Amino acid sequence: MAKNAKNIKKGLVIVNTGNGKGKTTAALxxxxxxxxxxxxVAVVQFLKNENARYGEIRAAEKMGIDWYATGDGWTWKSKDMDETTARAVAAWELAQQKITDGGYDLIILDEFTYPLKYGWLDTDEVLGWLAANKPPMLHLIITGRYAPPALVDFADLVTEMREIKHPYREQGIRAQAGIEF
Amino acid sequence: MAKNAKNIKKGLVIVNTGNGKGKTTAALxxxxxxxxxxxxVAVVQFLKNENARYGEIRAAEKMGIDWYATGDGWTWKSKDMDETTARAVAAWELAQQKITDGGYDLIILDEFTYPLKYGWLDTDEVLGWLAANKPPMLHLIITGRYAPPALVDFADLVTEMREIKHPYREQGIRAQAGIEF
Structure with a gap:
């Protein structure tokens, strides 16, 4: 602990980034x-398909956790970037409402780095809004590759998940239900 | 995916290692x-204190997940290494029983790298036993720093959690209940 440790209790901004597994999973x-x-707890998913029946969505239902899947899949491959941008903006508006009005202790913004990375949302505007509006005790977890440097600066805790060994590439093993989704 | 991809379905051996947050958390x-x-699902914890009332233990109770906390805290600081070794051996025997007889789909061996790293268990013996006895469809997750190279070789999927930024050191913020434990 740093010499100037103050034993502060506060809502953390946590970022899980990197090319490895475990970013969303650690948030779960x-x-x-x-x-x-x-x-x-609430989860706002920015990219995953709202129709998917992933294990985590089934779990959240059983746990009574509020889960908002707003994406249209891996949208940065979309040809229709206007719709993609509109979806990102709508998802961010939903997230803003949950952050300010939801009475949550923890909100997960899953895959939120991508709208920032791809410019569907303005990183400085988003961070400025959070600085002004995030309730002090609310914990926020943001996941996804390519966390913008300004987001890393803004966050309290940043972890990079690095891929060391992956079964798809090395052994041709497919993603396993209940383990990876 | 590799050219020789076979779309195999099998129980994965997953290792979450590195100095960052998220190893146990991603397993959760x-x-x-x-x-x-x-x-x-079963969880066998090799180091965490069985008397602790961590959020994950409370969650596992609510979920009906079998949770075995066998450690005596951060035991490698123990003066009494014989007891530490005996505890690691007993925990491993429990894990072996759950692996062969438990009918589980997923078993998490939390902090299992430490008994290997510190020599309380013999890595080659452990991996030899797993190779011979792990049910083919059982998924196994092993967490902890210092994953031995032989374990990395043995595993299907290995992720290193790297600390990029940590609130304790940089801001003197204490660990937050419900977030980090």
Whole structure:
């Protein structure tokens, strides 16, 4: 701990980034831990398809966690960038509402780095809004590759998940239900 | 995907290692995802204190997940290494029993790298036993720093969690209940 440690209790801004597995998954782990303590949790997914029946969505339903899947899949491959941008803006507006009005202890903005990276949202505007509006005790977790440097500066805790070994590439093993999705 | 991809379905051996946050937490995320799909999950903790009331233990109770906390805290600081070794051996025997007889879909061996790293268990013996006895469809997640090279070789999927920025050191912020434990 730093010499000037103040033993501060505050809502953390946590970023899980990097090219490896475990960014969303670690956020789900914190979701579970917080839920275990009776905290109020919401998840806003920026890219994953709202129709998918991923294991984490089934779990969130069983746990009574508020889950908002706003994406249209891996949208940066979309030919229709206007719609993609509009979806990102709408998802961010939903997230803003949950942040200010939801009474949550923890909000996960899953895959939120991509709208920032691809410019569908303005990183400086987003961070300025968070600085002014995030309730002090609210914990926020942002996941995704390519976390912009300004987001890293803004965050309290940043972890890079680095791929060391991956079964798809090395052994041709497919993604496993219940483990990876 | 590799050219020789076979689209194999098998139980993965997953290792989360590195000096950053998210090793245990990502395992908890997979636990939640698997539980969401109705899979049978067990967690064996090798170092964490069995008396602690961490958020994840509270969650596991609510979820009906089998949770075995076998450690006596951060035991490698222990003066009494014989007891530490005996505890690691007993925990590994428990894990072996769950692996062969438990009918689980997923077993998490949390902080299991430390007994290997510190020689309380013999890595070659452990991996030899797993190679011979792990049910083919059982997924196994092993967490902790200092994953031995032989374990990395043995695993299907290895992720290193790297610390980029940490609030304790930089801002003197303490660990937050529900988020980090």
């Amino acid at each position: 782990g914190v979701m579970t831990r917080a839920w275990g303590r009776g905290m109020k | 995320g997979v636990m939640t995802r698997a539980w969401g799909r109705g899979m049978k």
